[in-house]
Amino acid sequence: MSLNNKSWGMWATALVLASASVLSSCNKTPGYGRRTANDPGKKSATTGQEFSFDENDSTNFFVSKRAEQIPGPNLKFIQGGRTVLGSQEEDVMAFRDNLERTVSIASFYMDETEITNNDYREFLFDMKKKVSADSLLKLEPSENVWSGAMSFNDLYQSYYFRFPGFNFYPVAGVSWNQAGVYSKWRTEFVQDLVRKEREIDSTFTKNQLIERGVAMADFRLPNESEWEYAAKAMIGTQYLDENQEYGRIYPWDGRGVRNPYNVKRKGKQGDFLANFKRGRGDYAGISGNQRNDGEILPTNVYDMAPNDFGLYHMAGNMNEWVYDIYRPLTFQDADDLNPMRKDGVYDEEENYETSMFTDEIRVYKGGSWKDVAYWLAPGTRRFMHQDSATNNIGFRCAMISIGEQGK
Numbered sequence: 001m002s003l004n005n006k007s008w009g010m011w012a013t014a015l016v017l018a019s020a021s022v023l024s025s026c027n028k029t030p031g032y033g034r035r036t037a038n039d040p041g042k043k044s045a046t047t048g049q050e051f052s053f054d055e056n057d058s059t060n061f062f063v064s065k066r067a068e069q070i071p072g073p074n075l076k077f078i079q080g081g082r083t084v085l086g087s088q089e090e091d092v093m094a095f096r097d098n099l100e101r102t103v104s105i106a107s108f109y110m111d112e113t114e115i116t117n118n119d120y121r122e123f124l125f126d127m128k129k130k131v132s133a134d135s136l137l138k139l140e141p142s143e144n145v146w147s148g149a150m151s152f153n154d155l156y157q158s159y160y161f162r163f164p165g166f167n168f169y170p171v172a173g174v175s176w177n178q179a180g181v182y183s184k185w186r187t188e189f190v191q192d193l194v195r196k197e198r199e200i201d202s203t204f205t206k207n208q209l210i211e212r213g214v215a216m217a218d219f220r221l222p223n224e225s226e227w228e229y230a231a232k233a234m235i236g237t238q239y240l241d242e243n244q245e246y247g248r249i250y251p252w253d254g255r256g257v258r259n260p261y262n263v264k265r266k267g268k269q270g271d272f273l274a275n276f277k278r279g280r281g282d283y284a285g286i287s288g289n290q291r292n293d294g295e296i297l298p299t300n301v302y303d304m305a306p307n308d309f310g311l312y313h314m315a316g317n318m319n320e321w322v323y324d325i326y327r328p329l330t331f332q333d334a335d336d337l338n339p340m341r342k343d344g345v346y347d348e349e350e351n352y353e354t355s356m357f358t359d360e361i362r363v364y365k366g367g368s369w370k371d372v373a374y375w376l377a378p379g380t381r382r383f384m385h386q387d388s389a390t391n392n393i394g395f396r397c398a399m400i401s402i403g404e405q406g407k
Contacts, residue, residue, distance in 0.1 A: 037067035055212050056201050066213030069402045071109055072190050076310045077401065078230050080107035084247065085228050086379050105229045110222055111396035113301035113312045114170035114320065115182065117161050123182050126189060139181060141173035145391040156297065156391075169298050170318040170394040176221075176362045176386035179321050179395040183219045186397065191216040222398035224324040224363050224381065231315065231366065231378035236308030249377050250274075251307040251314045257373050259305075268305070274316030274376055275299050275369045283369065298369050298392075315376035318394035319368045326361045326383035360386050368392035 035041050040063050043050050052060035071077070086100030120141065128136055146157040160166050161173070174182075194214055195202060209215035222230070231251050246253075252273055254260055259271045275295045277283050283296045295303075298317050306312045361383050367375035370392050374380065384393070 038065055040065060055198065055214070058201065058204070058208070062211065064211065064213040068213075069217060070194060070214060072186070072216060072219060072397075072399060074111050074113065075109040075397075075399060076112050078108050078110050078226070078309055079235065080105045080229075080401075083229050083232070083234060085225055103225060105225055107401040108222075108226055109399040109401060110226070110230050110309075110311060111398070112306075112310060114318050114394045114396050115174075115179075116168045116301055117171050118167040120171040120174070120182065121162070123185055127185065139178055141171055141178070142175075142389045143173060145173040145389055160297075168300050168302070170301055170313075172298065172318070172391045172394060173389045174394065175389045176321045176384075178389075179221055182395075183221060183397050186219045187216055190219075217399045217402060219397040219399055221321055221323040221395060224322045224365065226398055227320065227322045227365055228378045230309055230311060231307065233308035233311070233314075251311075251378065252305075257376065273304060274367070274373075275304065275313070276316040276367055276376055277370050277372055279372065295369060298394075314366060314378070316367050316371075317369055318366070319364045319371070319375075319382070319392055320366045321393060321395040322363050322365060324363045325359055326363045326381070362386045364393050 035045065040051065044061075049061065051063040053063065053065065054060075055062070055064075082102065082104050084100055084102050124136065124139060127139060131139075141161055143157045143161060146153045146160060160169070161171070191209075194200070194216060195209075198214055200209070200212070200214055204212075206215060232248050233251055234248060237246065237248065237253070249255060250257065250273070257273055257276070259268050259273055275298065278285070301312055301317070304313060304316070307314050362385075363381050363383055365378065365381055367373075367377075367380070375382075384390070
């Protein structure tokens, strides 16, 4: 049988229509199509069983449509990436304990500000209902950190933590251990608020809350690499592709500690960018000098400009506890992905029997109101016993980023 061009055209059209019909029927089979956390479909792709979307349903298989985690209050998203950690300032102390190296940091969240006196009093107020008087006393910040045999700072000892005028100043006299208890309490407290707001069954376990996308990730102290990465905020130097033409000594551009004149911040040019001590005995400059930081003590946590991640006082005001145990050679021992020195020992324990560096020695960073500018560099690091406290060390919390990052 011979077919002319017209017949061949009809056969070709019929073949195309038949193929489209087959593909269309295939497309309608259960489980076809791309699924995401925000759009999981109505049925299981592998069994055809219908999903339950009722958050309080514990009898049927529940699937959440929530891809984003619930971030806690006061947290800023810190987008992770490749970075160079380590001291970019001259090592005048000759510690050589934080040499430069390239690492990658996963995205996370960090408190916009240091934990304030008001925040910590809220914590004590709630804990008063849950623990004994003796246990509560152990959670109180040490007010003795303000006293000194050769100084008259007794008024701060009595008033700094409790006077309303200091409500939004960073809490002082808190040990690493106390900061950890606060972080755990904050996790539980905020999680309870989320439960109540969303009317979630109070009997649900932590795993059930995670499956529903309403579990709070834990508040915790940031590890040292997270803290240093967030402080430098190199995202502000990114102008073209992956090229970064210069590093940062401080959480801002340049080698100075004053606001550059070419930066358009009305009325702020020439001002100090951190609350620190310029030199022996010089905490605030002379009276009437509007170009000094003007603060003899710590200052309000929102004073000074934030860095490029939107974080306040990542240099000066208060040193801040981080999670890591101190070891001089952490920079060469730790992994190059999310490096951190955890509890426990990396080398044989007997190697540390005659060392001052035990698992109870923790790192603190950032410089403070009573430190000179050298310590404002994020790459500098110091250490103290985890049960000790001073009037120039505070803390802020961090949280991992899970699921759809940055949401």
